[in-house]
Amino acid sequence: MDKKSKIFVSGGYKMIGAEILKVLEQKGYLNIVGRGDEEPDLLDQKAVKDFFNKTKPDYVIIAGGKSGGIAANQKYPADFMIDNLLSECFIIHEAYKNGVKKLLYLASSCSYPKLSAQPMKEEFLLTGHLESTNESYAVAKIAGIKLCQAYRKQYDMNFISAIPANVFGPGDDFSIEDSHVIGALITKIHNAIKNKEEKLIIWGTGKPRRDFIYVNDLANASIFLLDHYNNIEPINIGSNNDLSISDLAGIIKEITGYSGELIFDTSKPDGMPLKILDTQKINQMGWKPSWNMQDALKQTYQWFTHNICSSKIQE
Numbered sequence: 001m002d003k004k005s006k007i008f009v010s011g012g013y014k015m016i017g018a019e020i021l022k023v024l025e026q027k028g029y030l031n032i033v034g035r036g037d038e039e040p041d042l043l044d045q046k047a048v049k050d051f052f053n054k055t056k057p058d059y060v061i062i063a064g065g066k067s068g069g070i071a072a073n074q075k076y077p078a079d080f081m082i083d084n085l086l087s088e089c090f091i092i093h094e095a096y097k098n099g100v101k102k103l104l105y106l107a108s109s110c111s112y113p114k115l116s117a118q119p120m121k122e123e124f125l126l127t128g129h130l131e132s133t134n135e136s137y138a139v140a141k142i143a144g145i146k147l148c149q150a151y152r153k154q155y156d157m158n159f160i161s162a163i164p165a166n167v168f169g170p171g172d173d174f175s176i177e178d179s180h181v182i183g184a185l186i187t188k189i190h191n192a193i194k195n196k197e198e199k200l201i202i203w204g205t206g207k208p209r210r211d212f213i214y215v216n217d218l219a220n221a222s223i224f225l226l227d228h229y230n231n232i233e234p235i236n237i238g239s240n241n242d243l244s245i246s247d248l249a250g251i252i253k254e255i256t257g258y259s260g261e262l263i264f265d266t267s268k269p270d271g272m273p274l275k276i277l278d279t280q281k282i283n284q285m286g287w288k289p290s291w292n293m294q295d296a297l298k299q300t301y302q303w304f305t306h307n308i309c310s311s312k313i314q315e
């Protein structure tokens with residue numbers, strides 16, 4: 001990418017989009033369009049069309065779309081599905097109409113089958129049933145991958161897609177009910193320390209294993225792929241590591257200094273038993289993550305203490 005290229009990142013006000021914009025700027029890409037209030041309503045086809053006609057971006061990254069943790073996916077399957085389907089359809093179609101040079105679509109590791117062999121290789125997509133807790137969202141994400149492939153096949157557009165592991169970091173959702181596990185555990189432990197509670201409820205058995213990627217690594221990988229990847233097949237972005245949920249809780253306890261006991265509420269779902277990405281493809285191209293889990297979690301906790309929590313209890 002030329003440093004003067006015009007770039008649009010959808011969802012630039014949320015954790016992933018905001019980090020991609022930050023890293024783009026650090027690398028000297030300053031010609032950003034559709035930032036903040038300038039981002040069109042992505043569920044309004046005419047607004048997206050007018051935006052593309054007016055700004056004519058050279059490069060597009062689709063990082064927007066409603067998302068959330070296991071409970072939010074169960075509560076809002078329609079919202080998650082329609083939001084992702086509409087926004088990705090409108091953006092991808094306008095990117096084609098306006099001759100965008102390259103588009104990167106960020107999917108999700110829940111697009112893989114629930115009982116997939118591990119670690120999950122890109123070719124395992126659509127080889128089995130999806131995890132029921134996030135099926136609607138996963139179908140919308142798979143549709144995004146397929147739409148990129150369809151515009152490439154029919155119109156020769158350089159539209160690529162990537163599949164990130166479970167993302168976390170500064171700017172994450174730290175609500176207790178709807179967030180992903182890391183945001184939720186940080187808030188729950190913060191509240192437990194404030195309330196002097198000696199027990200911490202962890203959803204599920206604590207046995208599922210997840211591949212967690214720090215948002216800064218994901219942002220760097222996304223820009224790397226825009227520069228170097230031009231293939232029709234999606235490509236995984238993972239950490240080369242995985243952790244059980246109980247090990248994760250142990251690390252967060254250590255970082256926050258919380259000494260209470262973990263109680264596993266097995267009436268809550270585990271979701272996919274294992275969700276670990278095979279990252280050979282991107283690693284062989286020359287990209288590797290720079291953050292280890294401990295440091296990334298410390299940065300996230302620090303951001304939380306400076307930006308989200310005051311001394312009050314979090315909802």
Ligand code: GFB
Nearest residue numbers: 069070073110134179180181184202203204208269270271
């Ligand atoms: O992060 P999480 O919601 O995402 O949950 P998924 C991961 C695991 O942590 C599950 C357990 O086994 C949860 O039961 N867990 C334990 C908790 N305590 C908590 C808690 O307090 N909050 C949460 N949220 N989890 C999501 C998908 O699945 O992953 C999305 O639903 C998306 O569609 C995202 O793909 C990446 O990995 O289970």
